Amino acid sequence: MAQLDLLSTSRGPDVTRLALIGVGLIVFVALAAAPFWAGRADLRLLMEALSFLALAQMWNLLAGYTGLISVGQQAYVGLGGYLFFALAMFAGIPVLWAIPLAAIAAGIIAIPTGWIAFRLQGAYFAIGTWVIAEVFRLIAAQFPALGGGSGISLPVALARSIAETRGGREMVMYYIAFVLAAGAVLAVWLLLRSRWGLALTAIRDSEPAAASLGVNIRRVKFFVYVGTAMGTALTGAFIFLQKLRITPEAAFSVTEWSTFVIFIVVIGGLGTIEGPIIGVILFFLLRDLAADLGTWYLIGLGALAIAVMLIDRRGIWGAFRARGLPTLFVTQRTLK
Amino acid sequence: MPILELNSVSKRYGALTVTDDVSFSLEEGATLGIIGPNRGGKSTLFNLIGGTDRVNEGAVLFQGRDVTRTGAADRCHAGIARSFQIPHPFVGMTVFENLLVADAFGTTERHAREDRCRNILDQTGLLPKANRPAGSLTLLERKRLELARALATDPKLLLLDEIAGGLTEGECKSLVETIKSIRDRGVSIIWIEHIVHALTAVVERLIVIDYGKVIADGAPADVMALPVVKEIYLGIDLDEQAA
Numbered sequence: 001m002a003q004l005d006l007l008s009t010s011r012g013p014d015v016t017r018l019a020l021i022g023v024g025l026i027v028f029v030a031l032a033a034a035p036f037w038a039g040r041a042d043l044r045l046l047m048e049a050l051s052f053l054a055l056a057q058m059w060n061l062l063a064g065y066t067g068l069i070s071v072g073q074q075a076y077v078g079l080g081g082y083l084f085f086a087l088a089m090f091a092g093i094p095v096l097w098a099i100p101l102a103a104i105a106a107g108i109i110a111i112p113t114g115w116i117a118f119r120l121q122g123a124y125f126a127i128g129t130w131v132i133a134e135v136f137r138l139i140a141a142q143f144p145a146l147g148g149g150s151g152i153s154l155p156v157a158l159a160r161s162i163a164e165t166r167g168g169r170e171m172v173m174y175y176i177a178f179v180l181a182a183g184a185v186l187a188v189w190l191l192l193r194s195r196w197g198l199a200l201t202a203i204r205d206s207e208p209a210a211a212s213l214g215v216n217i218r219r220v221k222f223f224v225y226v227g228t229a230m231g232t233a234l235t236g237a238f239i240f241l242q243k244l245r246i247t248p249e250a251a252f253s254v255t256e257w258s259t260f261v262i263f264i265v266v267i268g269g270l271g272t273i274e275g276p277i278i279g280v281i282l283f284f285l286l287r288d289l290a291a292d293l294g295t296w297y298l299i300g301l302g303a304l305a306i307a308v309m310l311i312d313r314r315g316i317w318g319a320f321r322a323r324g325l326p327t328l329f330v331t332q333r334t335l336k
Numbered sequence: 337m338p339i340l341e342l343n344s345v346s347k348r349y350g351a352l353t354v355t356d357d358v359s360f361s362l363e364e365g366a367t368l369g370i371i372g373p374n375r376g377g378k379s380t381l382f383n384l385i386g387g388t389d390r391v392n393e394g395a396v397l398f399q400g401r402d403v404t405r406t407g408a409a410d411r412c413h414a415g416i417a418r419s420f421q422i423p424h425p426f427v428g429m430t431v432f433e434n435l436l437v438a439d440a441f442g443t444t445e446r447h448a449r450e451d452r453c454r455n456i457l458d459q460t461g462l463l464p465k466a467n468r469p470a471g472s473l474t475l476l477e478r479k480r481l482e483l484a485r486a487l488a489t490d491p492k493l494l495l496l497d498e499i500a501g502g503l504t505e506g507e508c509k510s511l512v513e514t515i516k517s518i519r520d521r522g523v524s525i526i527w528i529e530h531i532v533h534a535l536t537a538v539v540e541r542l543i544v545i546d547y548g549k550v551i552a553d554g555a556p557a558d559v560m561a562l563p564v565v566k567e568i569y570l571g572i573d574l575d576e577q578a579a
Contacts, residue, residue: 211387212409213438216410335453
């Protein structure tokens with residue numbers, strides 16, 4: 001505590017914070033200008049990383065703040081992807097409109113789904129969400145028009161409708177990914193700074209106390225569940241627009257859309273905005289370095305996640321925070 | 337009309353009966369102290385009144401309205417506030433933000449009122465720590481935060497669970513003064529406390545609970561004089577303590 005006192009009275013954290021903001025801004029600008037400096041392969045990698053950042057922010061909001069540990073968010077990645085394909089191919093909705101519409105439709109489906117999932121608590125909720133995702137996968141395979149079990153490709157004409165040239169398409173796609181990721185970070189930040197943010201943080205820290213002080217826990221959790229389902233589906237719709245092909249296995253993959261996302265959040269720092277950002281950077285660095293190792297790479301990821309949980313459960317960002325590193329995304333309200 | 341009524345309330349955890357057919361009522365603006373041995377079911381009673389836990393049998397009425405099946409948040413909105421015996425601070429927030437939660441969700445006012453929070457922090461001696469993380473507070477400060485948050489919900493009935501334990505004589509006196517001033521504003525109070533002289537300085541009535549049952553109910557002096565109470569509080573003389 002004495003150490004904290006020293007930090008808050010010295011000018012140290014202000015300087016560190018300015019440096020952090022500086023780094024953050026440089027990364028933001030560099031990402032915003034990526035199509036002008038990055039090669040085609042790098043751009044694809046960045047797009048993927050940005051999509052994972054959006055997914056990680058959503059999962060972090062759900063698990064890190066409301067304690068709803070879902071291992072079934074692939075339900076909404078897949079749902080977003082399939083609804084997008086259906087809307088774009090059969091309803092004739094312009095591609096760029098079909099993405100947000102797919103998210104809204106997924107949000108509507110999340111209402112009864114959440115109602116069922118919320119009958120379950122703790123570990124049962126986690127397993128329940130996984131079962132729900134599997135059910136979604138099986139249902140998705142039942143539509144011959146959407147390719148059944150073997151999947152379907154997006155017609156070339158639809159992909160062309162975004163932009164005529166390949167370069168133009170990549171530019172548009174990249175900026176969608178950029179807006180998705182930046183939007184997810186910003187949305188979570190604004191939410192935490194709002195009245196709802198007080199409730200979410202209170203629920204994270206103590207549910208009995210939050211309820212006794214008038215926070216309607218069920219309502220807050222349900223709102224967050226449906227909201228993150230929409231954000232996840234929005235990202236899912238984009239991911240499969242980029243892939244141009246969807247299959248039930250890829251769309252509802254538990255490894256890809258839950259395990260990796262959980263890894264990112266846990267390593268980076270659960271219950272913080274910065275954590276998922278750190279986690280995504282680390283995850284993609286590791287993947288790049290260990291791409292040739294095959295299965296050993298996955299075993300290594302698992303071992304790393306367990307190591308972080310054993311050494312410091314707060315994750316990388318959480319551990320730094322505890323040692324006095326200032327926050328980048330300030331949500332604290334100060335009494336003047 | 338009584339502000340709170342408990343009608344034959346029972347709570348069991350498996351084969352263990354923690355609250356056993358408890359009935360009592362409290363008039364509006366009245367103060368009630370609850371004493372009894374540890375693990376005798378006192379805090380459970382607060383869980384049942386505050387809605388953190390539900391009764392197995394019986395009914396809880398608040399201002400004449402049956403709230404037996406009402407959740408904790410709605411009971412808070414109705415006007416019941418409590419402190420937890422083991423403090424539950426929101427450790428990731430500052431002390432001030434802890435109060436903002438109570439102010440923004442526990443009252444009908446939807447916009448945070450800084451001045452109100454400041455006054456309550458001042459009243460409970462937490463103002464110098466307002467912008468500190470609640471996780472950095474000592475146990476005594478955490479207990480004060482429990483009281484401050486409960487007050488910030490603007491309660492009609494305040495449930496205090498062992499907030500005087502561990503205080504020095506001077507701190508205890510100032511806490512008694514704080515609680516008296518809350519009482520004088522017309523807030524009804526139920527206070528669980530082991531420090532009997534602090535309790536009797538505020539409350540006009542005492543209930544003794546042991547093994548989940550009410551074993552005595554009446555004016556403090558009368559209750560403390562009962563053989564059964566003397567047996568529990570062996571060697572504690574009320575007059576001597578108050579002196």
